Amino acid sequence: MSLWNVTNAPDYQDDEGTYTAQAISTTQGSLAPYTYWYDHPPLGWIQLGALAWIQRLFGFDSGTEIGNMRYVMSIFFVVNSVLIFLIARRLRIRMAFSLLAVALGCLSPLSLVLGRQVFLDNIGTPWLLLAFYLALSPRLSLWLHVGAGLCFAVAVLSKETLAIFGPALLIALLHRSQWRTRAFSLVGFLTVGALTLSFYPLVALLRGELLAGAGHVSLQDALVYQFFSRSGSGNLWEQGSGRAQLVDGWMYYDKYLIVAGLVAAVIALFRQRSRWLSAGIALFVLPVVLGTGYLPTMYVIAAIPLLVLAIAMAADILWSAARRVGPSGSVLRRTVSGLTAASMVGGLLVMALPQWFEQDATLLASQNNSDWYLALEWTKTNVPRSETVLTPYSMWQDLRSSGWNGPWQVIALEKMDLDSAVAVHHPHGWQEVQWVIEGxxxxxxxxxxxLTNAGLTLDHSRIVQSFGAWHIRKVITSQEAPPVPAHDGVQP
Structure with missing residues (x-):
């Protein structure tokens, strides 16, 4: 499912283009094609770059860099599914309900849409699930718990927002009665996890970029931006806020999975061994409901495995309760068991499956990126390689690998203003750009x-070719005809 029509739907996103470019840079000896800024730890796209050879080994080639990276993402999708099943069995969930959890994780439109995109959350989530799997081992082995700490740290270094699930992992580790080496396991888990996480600030320290200062980026500046300066998404209860729209988007793709998962998290409290699931889902929900800071679209990715596991656990709990009603073999027990099974199957067939079938069928047949491909091919065919192009990150790597010389010959949109190196390579700013790809x-x-400089470039340009929502624009200098303002949208 994760490979079917993967390069055609959903739309290519700028974040995907960013991580694709950074992954390719790691294979060439650098952390990023531009000045590396500490917006995310680099381990996520380092893994992506290290696995890029696999799609070539199996003969998958979309003809584009960003498309090929989506093939690589299918590896993480499959690993996620395997780990969901293994954790379900480790929780002693019945086989049928364990397979249900896998099916929900694979077939949910929310999972399919987000799970096939080149997002760091998709890279970090398997490491998070592996940490839970090791922590839940019945062997109570020190080394398994040390491994859980290591895997959790790798997950956080892949995408830092996964740190929010740390308390749930501690509950999973310590939920059982005291055992002889419990203190050693806890110390080993925390120590190895902390030491692994310390590599990120250590890298910044060795690069002379730990603390803010003149003439360089810093981890300190990045943290200040993320926690204090970055524009928030507003309040969930504020109509039209970014947060409300984002949650509406999640609900549009799969309200049944989200609502059922939240209800199941409450039912999962009735078994001690699954209370960490309730805690993990609560930790996911609290920032969404109570927060006002920036909330990324992909934040829900790591919660999907927990939601499907909670649903499987709740089904197992309800089935066990139904099987205990009345004497063994009695009409009452058979009736209650039959009604419980019919309710589960009926709820799935009547509510979830019709929406899933429609949305999955649309996703697996859509050609969302056809205009993107046409714009890319027109640009590669008609724009001279000696001229400078400003483009969204979703197309940046594919243009750069098509003959333009370096990252300042074909420029990613945000870097025109946010990277100080632009003043070195293009001291006259927008006037040194000849083309704009407008997505x-x-x-x-x-x-x-x-983005002042990028905005001026767009305003001093006119459309020469359009493909749907994609426009190729020629920048007009003062010696040429007056520019067509970018906001009018009129084909000259």
């Missing part, structure tokens, strides 16, 4: 990020 995200990003 659906260009104008919103210029407005949201206040």
């Amino acid at each position: 659906p995200t260009v104008k919103p990003n210029i407005k949201f990020l206040n």
